[in-house]
Amino acid sequence: MNGTADAPQLLEITASAGVVQARQLARALAQECHFSLVEQTKLITAASELARNTLIHGGGGSMAAQLVDERGRRGVRLVFSDSGPGIVDVELALTDGWTSGGGMGLGLSGSRRLVDDFVLDTTAGQGTTVTITKWAR
Numbered sequence: 001m002n003g004t005a006d007a008p009q010l011l012e013i014t015a016s017a018g019v020v021q022a023r024q025l026a027r028a029l030a031q032e033c034h035f036s037l038v039e040q041t042k043l044i045t046a047a048s049e050l051a052r053n054t055l056i057h058g059g060g061g062s063m064a065a066q067l068v069d070e071r072g073r074r075g076v077r078l079v080f081s082d083s084g085p086g087i088v089d090v091e092l093a094l095t096d097g098w099t100s101g102g103g104m105g106l107g108l109s110g111s112r113r114l115v116d117d118f119v120l121d122t123t124a125g126q127g128t129t130v131t132i133t134k135w136a137r
Contacts, residue, residue, distance in 0.1 A: 022051035046111040058082025075135035
C-alpha cells in the first residue's frame, strides 16, 4: 500500500449491538473524512449489511476500521472478518437477488455497488474477509 493510515479501530461483532456499533463507527469516520451526507449513507449502509452478514452467516467476527491516505486521496477502509463456513460459490453470492437466508439478497452485491473498492476473500470452511474502501470526493 502506498500511503499512510491511522491505526485501525477493532470492533467485535458478536451480537446485534455490534452491528449498531459498526454503523456508528462507520458514520464517525465518514464524518471525520468530510464525506457528503449521500456518501456517508452509502458507507453506513454497506457497513450495516456486511456487519449483519458477519454476525448471521459468519457466526460473529470483527470489523477493523480506519482512515486511509493513498495516492493523494483520503478515505475510510472497513475490514469485516469471520471464521464461519465461508462462501462456497462467490459468483452466486454476488448475484443481485440471491440470498442464503431470509434476506433480500442485497448484502454483498449491494455493498459492492455502494463503495469504491470491494475485495472478498473467502474459503469454504475457513471464513470470510470483506474489505471495503470509500474515498472522499
